[in-house]
Amino acid sequence: MVQHTTLATDRLAAQREFRTELIDSGVLVATSVDGLYQRSAVFESVVRGLERRVSAEGADRYEPLLFFPPVLPRDVFVRSDYLRSFPDLTGSVDTFVGDDRDHAELLQALDSGADWTQYLTPAEVMLCSAACHPLYPSLTGTLPVGGRRMEVQGFCFRHEPSIDPARMQVFRQHEFVAVGDPEVCVAHREEWLERALRILGGLGLAVRKVVANDPFFGRAGRMLAANQRDTALKYEIVCPITSAEFPTAIASGNYHIDHFGGPFSIRTADGDTAHSACIGFGMERITLALLKTHGLDPQCWPSTVRTQLAL
Amino acid sequence: MVQHTTLATDRLAAQREFRTELIDSGVLVATSVDGLYQRSAVFESVVRGLERRVSAEGADRYEPLLFFPPVLPRDVFVRSDYLRSFPDLTGSVDTFVGDDRDHAELLQALDSGADWTQYLTPAEVMLCSAACHPLYPSLTGTLPVGGRRMEVQGFCFRHEPSIDPARMQVFRQHEFVAVGDPEVCVAHREEWLERALRILGGLGLAVRKVVANDPFFGRAGRMLAANQRDTALKYEIVCPITSAEFPTAIASGNYHIDHFGGPFSIRTADGDTAHSACIGFGMERITLALLKTHGLDPQCWPSTVRTQLAL
Numbered sequence: 001m002v003q004h005t006t007l008a009t010d011r012l013a014a015q016r017e018f019r020t021e022l023i024d025s026g027v028l029v030a031t032s033v034d035g036l037y038q039r040s041a042v043f044e045s046v047v048r049g050l051e052r053r054v055s056a057e058g059a060d061r062y063e064p065l066l067f068f069p070p071v072l073p074r075d076v077f078v079r080s081d082y083l084r085s086f087p088d089l090t091g092s093v094d095t096f097v098g099d100d101r102d103h104a105e106l107l108q109a110l111d112s113g114a115d116w117t118q119y120l121t122p123a124e125v126m127l128c129s130a131a132c133h134p135l136y137p138s139l140t141g142t143l144p145v146g147g148r149r150m151e152v153q154g155f156c157f158r159h160e161p162s163i164d165p166a167r168m169q170v171f172r173q174h175e176f177v178a179v180g181d182p183e184v185c186v187a188h189r190e191e192w193l194e195r196a197l198r199i200l201g202g203l204g205l206a207v208r209k210v211v212a213n214d215p216f217f218g219r220a221g222r223m224l225a226a227n228q229r230d231t232a233l234k235y236e237i238v239c240p241i242t243s244a245e246f247p248t249a250i251a252s253g254n255y256h257i258d259h260f261g262g263p264f265s266i267r268t269a270d271g272d273t274a275h276s277a278c279i280g281f282g283m284e285r286i287t288l289a290l291l292k293t294h295g296l297d298p299q300c301w302p303s304t305v306r307t308q309l310a311l
Numbered sequence: 312m313v314q315h316t317t318l319a320t321d322r323l324a325a326q327r328e329f330r331t332e333l334i335d336s337g338v339l340v341a342t343s344v345d346g347l348y349q350r351s352a353v354f355e356s357v358v359r360g361l362e363r364r365v366s367a368e369g370a371d372r373y374e375p376l377l378f379f380p381p382v383l384p385r386d387v388f389v390r391s392d393y394l395r396s397f398p399d400l401t402g403s404v405d406t407f408v409g410d411d412r413d414h415a416e417l418l419q420a421l422d423s424g425a426d427w428t429q430y431l432t433p434a435e436v437m438l439c440s441a442a443c444h445p446l447y448p449s450l451t452g453t454l455p456v457g458g459r460r461m462e463v464q465g466f467c468f469r470h471e472p473s474i475d476p477a478r479m480q481v482f483r484q485h486e487f488v489a490v491g492d493p494e495v496c497v498a499h500r501e502e503w504l505e506r507a508l509r510i511l512g513g514l515g516l517a518v519r520k521v522v523a524n525d526p527f528f529g530r531a532g533r534m535l536a537a538n539q540r541d542t543a544l545k546y547e548i549v550c551p552i553t554s555a556e557f558p559t560a561i562a563s564g565n566y567h568i569d570h571f572g573g574p575f576s577i578r579t580a581d582g583d584t585a586h587s588a589c590i591g592f593g594m595e596r597i598t599l600a601l602l603k604t605h606g607l608d609p610q611c612w613p614s615t616v617r618t619q620l621a622l
Binding site: 084 | 340348355398399404407409414426448528
């Protein structure tokens with residue numbers, strides 16, 4: 001127990017120290033909200049170098065890259081069923097649809113320190129939880145033989161305030177998604193996990209593959225988490241950032257079975273409910289792993305790394 | 312009246328037609344929510360070309376470019392006073408902070424088609440309304456002599472569902488901001504309005520400068536709008552996209568007086584409340600103006616335009 005506590009304290013101290021280094025060097029700018037950062041041009045140049053690097057790996061094998069905005073239609077979010085597993089991470093968007101009188105009441109509440117958000121109404125959109133969620137409604141219907149393969153990038157929001165710089169509330173995922181038969185999907189996940197290990201290892205990161213351990217919510221969530229581990233549907237590629245004992249997941253490969261094919265009515269050419277799988281690169285986390293591994297100034301990184309990222 | 316109605320109908324038809332062209336050509340992908348689009352790699356390459364072009368224009372005169380995430384701290388949003396003028400455009404973020412029992416009730420509401428959002432709680436963040444809002448809290452205190460000049464880019468959210476492709480709910484602004492004495496701020500706005508006319512005109516866009524006419528909310532808003540026009544604090548650079556009679560604002564220069572300096576306690580070297588001014592380039596709108604003016608395939612644009620955008 002003593003050792004466990006020491007480990008946890010060390011871990012927190014290491015997270016805080018790296019965060020301070022990132023902020024003092026100007027690579028990230030802190031805000032008043034934990035886990036919410038402004039990115040320097042230096043940070044962004046690494047993200048874009050990574051984008052080119054992983055995108056080149058999928059070239060010609062995938063449909064053209066799509067960039068998704070940070071919000072998605074509410075009905076798509078609901079059908080993704082994210083609320084069942086991770087309600088605590090979601091971001092629902094409210095707006096004001098009232099008249100002059102309602103507005104006057106809202107401002108009165110605001111000025112008197114009361115809860116002004118009671119005058120708001122749910123909008124048609126939610127913040128994205130995973131980059132591939134907005135993709136599935138566009139696949140409703142029957143797939144061509146062999147399924148489809150897509151490449152997408154988007155901002156995700158996860159409400160988990162933390163001082164760990166690798167646990168941001170807003171970050172980008174760059175994903176490669178396959179939909180089709182189970183065989184197509186499992187092969188996609190396996191190929192990309194190997195490819196991701198090669199790409200990230202080639203950038204000098206000490207990566208390895210582990211079975212994923214997602215933070216499913218609550219009592220029911222503990223069963224879902226155990227089931228996820230037992231069935232090994234999702235793997236993570238982890239890398240030490242602020243802790244060797246608790247490496248950070250910087251990419252993941254996830255076989256969804258019919259989790260999206262069902263609700264979004266996606267069918268294979270044979271008429272079966274389509275399966276899907278995705279590999280997601282966490283652009284901010286990989287950038288942080290590179291900054292931790294090679295130093296805070298990308299101009300001083302090994303030339304092989306700089307070349308691969310076209311920095 | 313007949314002519315007015317005809318104009319409005321023509322305008323709507325032209326917006327719908329351009330939207331259809333953009334979607335049919337794959338430049339944008341529609342979602343089930345009006346004003347919310349997925350961007351193709353082609354669209355994004357123009358946005359990034361524009362980013363390089365305008366950023367080069369500010370080089371060495373501005374502090375290094377910062378990229379802001381699409382959400383900002385709620386207290387910063389409140390202090391920006393956006394709720395007073397544009398409540399109907401805002402996006403407030405809710406999340407779930409309950410326990411297992413609350414979660415069960417949320418899911419029961421969801422499954423029975425009831426309002427599940429009643430189980431959510433306002434989070435510490437809001438969606439950004441303008442790219443420069445997250446900047447001001449970092450300037451609290453006393454400025455150096457001559458003030459400061461910053462360059463920022465960020466996603467903005469404005470809840471105004473529309474079939475006009477130039478009225479997106481989510482878009483990027485690239486801004487140059489000055490804070491300091493009134494003279495510094497007015498000069499900044501004037502210089503940049505001229506610079507923006509030159510940059511955008513140089514890209515073949517039929518731009519001109521007009522006094523801005525923001526859609527302030529409600530009865531009180533009509534007075535604010537009249538005041539904005541009378542004092543000419545904000546100018547827009549407009550360009551025909553789907554209508555010559557109703558050109559679209561694709562950039563704007565705004566002198567805020569002490570609208571931000573006051574609430575964020577920013578002081579000049581002399582101890583006065585700092586003024587501020589910004590020029591904002593609407594990245595999606597400029598891209599749409601280019602696509603409308605030069606055609607849907609940037610590979611076929613005039614070489615002078617392609618060279619300037621490094622396409």
